[in-house]
Amino acid sequence: MSAEYELFYWPLAGRGEFIRLIFEEAGVPFKETTLKDYTFSTDLKAGKAGFPGFAPPVLRKGDFQLSQTPIICKYLGKQFGMYPETEEDEWHAEQVNATIHDFLAEGWLIVCIASLHFITARIVFHAKCFTEGYHSQKKETQPYVDWFIKERLSKWLQMLEVTLKANKDGQGFVVGDKLTYLDLALLHVLRSAKSQFAEAFDANQDIPLLKAFLERMSARPKLAAYFKSDRCGPFVGDSMM
Ligand SMILES: N[C@@H](CCC(=O)N[C@@H](CS)C(=O)NCC(=O)O)C(=O)O
Structure with missing residues (x-):
């Protein structure tokens, strides 16, 4: 086909x-x-x-x-039938989908609203020179990475932990009783955060539900096969991308 x-x-x-x-x-x-x-x-x-x-x-x-x-x-x-079944779940899915993409964007995008002290990922990862790669300026960038880990990463993760807990005490899916596109979005942003901030992610004791969710979702047969396959590329390692 x-x-x-x-x-x-x-x-x-x-x-x-x-x-x-x-x-x-x-x-x-x-x-x-x-x-x-x-x-x-x-x-x-x-x-x-x-x-x-x-x-x-x-x-x-x-x-x-x-x-x-x-x-x-x-x-x-x-x-593909991976869609919330009630209208309320549909709107909650929209909300969480937007949150997940805000988190990813903060881990990468270039937005600096100085008056709000809001620093995004491009600045987080490219402190010395915006146009040069992260790896050539790792040392200069480290304080910003440390700041991001301390001030932002745990906040985003905590928000997602509470969100997951809100449905079936965090033992199932993000909304409703079946897998939706949102579960896959959560899985990806968690894989991405763990890949870039492995130490901080693993050391975080406040996200047991997210960690269990990550394990449970990664073990789904089709996804587990994909993660082992050549089709699944590596994370680039210079942001949450
Ligand atoms: N909000 C957009 C952002 C898309 C975006 O920034 N894509 C990046 C790669 S992840 C890109 O290729 N940007 C090129 C451009 O902005 O011209 C989305 O979620 O798809």
Whole structure:
């Protein structure tokens, strides 16, 4: 069966991984087109190949084109029956989906609203020179990484712990009684946080439900097989991407 869906993304886990996990868990084949330069992004913004979008990842099915990761996840969740069953759960899913993507963005994006002392990940990881890679400025960047770990990481994780606990005391899924796209989003952001901040994540004693959730979700047969496969790429190691 040829893949109906095509995912355009960079050769890294990043935001694309939220989408890959949905395909993997659903057992739906998809074609992945790895981006090498910004041409696609420019064409996408101009709406040259379909509905104008923002930035990769981009999902295409025929002439239907969609960007914005949380929206793509919601769309695929609905397509593949991984969607909340009540209206209240649907709205709670929206809320948590937005929180997860705020967390990831803070771990990467470039937003500095000095008056609010709000520092984002690009600054966290690129303190000396914004355009140089993280690895060439690790030492200069470390205080910001330490700040992020101390002041922000545990807050995001605690919020997600409380959220998970709110449904069935944290023993099942994020909302309702069955797996939704949101569980896969939570799984990915936890894998991402653990990968980048392994020591702080492992040492955190206040997130037992998240840790158990991470283990339980990672052991689902299709996901476990994916994580062991060549299809699953590594995290780049310079942010939560
Ligand atoms: N809010 C968007 C952010 C997309 C985004 O920033 N994508 C990055 C890679 S993870 C990118 O390729 N940006 C290129 C650009 O902004 O032109 C989403 O969630 O999809």
